[in-house]
Amino acid sequence: MTFSITIPRLPPAECSPNSRVHWREKGRAVAIAKDEAIAAVKAQEWSGPPVQAALIHVSWGVNDKRKRDTDNFVARTKPFMDGIVIAGVIADDSRFHVRYQYGWHESKTPETVINIEVDSFEEA
Numbered sequence: 001m002t003f004s005i006t007i008p009r010l011p012p013a014e015c016s017p018n019s020r021v022h023w024r025e026k027g028r029a030v031a032i033a034k035d036e037a038i039a040a041v042k043a044q045e046w047s048g049p050p051v052q053a054a055l056i057h058v059s060w061g062v063n064d065k066r067k068r069d070t071d072n073f074v075a076r077t078k079p080f081m082d083g084i085v086i087a088g089v090i091a092d093d094s095r096f097h098v099r100y101q102y103g104w105h106e107s108k109t110p111e112t113v114i115n116i117e118v119d120s121f122e123e124a
Contacts, residue, residue, distance in 0.1 A: 003051075003089060005040040007112045010060055011076035018072060030079045037083025037114075050091040054098045055119040056081075061107025070102055080112060089116060 014021045014029035021029075058077055062068070081093050091097050099119065 001118045003044065003046060003116045005037070005044055005084075005114050007036050007040050007080060007114070008109065009036075009112065010062070010110045011073060011078075011080060011112055013076065015076040015079060016072045017075050030082075033079035034083035034086060037080040038087045041084060041087035041089055046087065046089050050088050051116065051118055052091050052097060053119045054090050055101070055117045056090075056098050057101045057103070057113075057115040057117070059103045059105050059113045059115075061105050061109070061111040061113065063107055063109060068104075070104075074100075074102060077112065080114065084114065084116070 012029040012033050013019060014026045015033070019026065058074075060068075060073055084090060085093050105113070
């Protein structure tokens with residue numbers, strides 16, 4: 001089973017480890033990003049119990065050739081993942097419940113695509 005959501009923007013820049021924004025501004029950006037993820041889950045009409053073990057593919061769609069640091073985008077994506085947990089798609093986003101794969105794709109408009117596959121894995 002695969003569940004997919006698309007959020008029509010890149011993750012918030014305020015959540016980058018390199019961001020120099022005030023904590024209140026970052027908090028607002030985090031809240032908005034979580035709400036966007038929850039709304040995307042509701043739009044896809046998720047039903048069922050939370051997935052206990054998942055492989056999550058995150059792909060950021062960009063419409064230019066600028067260099068971007070994947071590590072910063074991983075941190076910026078955290079509010080989206082927290083929203084998915086709050087929405088009840090996955091039980092928890094800790095290492096005991098999920099594995100991640102990250103990538104980039106070309107897109108006409110900026111977007112974040114998150115595919116969640118039911119997985120079963122043994123902790124190493």
